[in-house]
Amino acid sequence: MDIYVDTANLDEIRQAADLGILDGVTTNPSLVAKEGAEFHPHLAKICEIVSGPVSAEVTATDAAGMASQGEELSRIASNIVIKCPCTVAGLKACKALADKEIRTNMTLCFQPSQAWLVAKAGAFLVSPFLGRIDDISGDGVELIHQIRQIYDNYGYETKILAASLRHPKHVVDVALAGADVATIPFGVIKQLMNHPLTDIGLSKFLADWERLQASQ
Numbered sequence: 001m002d003i004y005v006d007t008a009n010l011d012e013i014r015q016a017a018d019l020g021i022l023d024g025v026t027t028n029p030s031l032v033a034k035e036g037a038e039f040h041p042h043l044a045k046i047c048e049i050v051s052g053p054v055s056a057e058v059t060a061t062d063a064a065g066m067a068s069q070g071e072e073l074s075r076i077a078s079n080i081v082i083k084c085p086c087t088v089a090g091l092k093a094c095k096a097l098a099d100k101e102i103r104t105n106m107t108l109c110f111q112p113s114q115a116w117l118v119a120k121a122g123a124f125l126v127s128p129f130l131g132r133i134d135d136i137s138g139d140g141v142e143l144i145h146q147i148r149q150i151y152d153n154y155g156y157e158t159k160i161l162a163a164s165l166r167h168p169k170h171v172v173d174v175a176l177a178g179a180d181v182a183t184i185p186f187g188v189i190k191q192l193m194n195h196p197l198t199d200i201g202l203s204k205f206l207a208d209w210e211r212l213q214a215s216q
Contacts, residue, residue: 001175004053004161004183008032008042012186013049019189024052026105026127026163026183028083029059040076047077055105055125057083058093066093074102081124083107086114091121098122105161115147119156125181130174131164140164144177168192 002023005016008031016022025046032042043056056076058069066089070082074097081103084090094104103124109115110133115126128147130140147160161181162174168191171182184192 001179002052002181003189004055004181005189006031006163006165006183006185008035008037008046009186010035010045010049013046016186016189017049022050022052024054024079024181024183025050026055026083026161028055028057028107040073043073043076043080047079051079053081053103053105053125054079055081055083055107057107061087061089063089063092063096066090067096070097070102070104071100081105083127086110086118086126091117094118094123095121107163110143112143112146112150115158115160116150116156119151119158123158125159125161127161127163127183129164130162130170131166133164134166140170141173141177144174144179148178 003021004024004026005013005022006026007013008027013025032039047054056073058066060066060069066084073082074080082097083105084093086106086109094106097104098121105125105127106118106123107127109126109128118126128143133140133143144160144162159180161183162179163183165171165182165184165188167188171184171192174182
């Protein structure tokens with residue numbers, strides 16, 4: 001399963017890249033605005049740090065507008081992927097962009113039928129939002145299972161990008177469910193390698209080593 005970091009903060013992206021496990025980045029206008037940066041130049045800076053897919057979201061709500069913005073955003077760098085919502089207009093834009101060999105990330109997916117249709121339209125990625133489903137007492141991980149089965153049944157090549165992941169258990173659950181990609185806040189990425197027993201074990205090994213050195 002690939003790992004994307006869900007942020008527009010350049011320092012976080014660099015730190016994640018330095019770990020040697022980063023495959024891509026997801027952003028949106030809200031994340032870029034949080035950095036107080038201009039949208040297009042900031043995306044260009046991200047693409048200089050990361051060679052993998054970098055998702056850039058459109059703001060238009062009509063199909064023609066999304067397609068036009070998508071074409072413009074795709075010129076920023078060769079690794080830009082265009083984020084469009086899982087709406088009827090987004091579906092049309094997905095097909096229009098796919099026909100021009102521009103990759104799309106169909107975001108705000110909350111049901112299997114949305115994932116099925118965008119795959120038929122040629123989406124590169126589909127982003128089911130697990131955390132938001134869990135927030136209303138749904139089962140976000142089950143959605144990953146359902147999409148995985150549909151895609152495997154019919155050989156769709158669209159990748160399942162598990163989004164809105166809130167904690168390490170979410171990440172493990174979507175990996176077990178067969179997600180192709182997990183986009184993860186940087187804070188959660190750091191938590192993935194933390195365990196109290198690891199810390200306790202390391203402390204004990206170091207203490208034993210110091211005693212051994214002192215006895216020689």
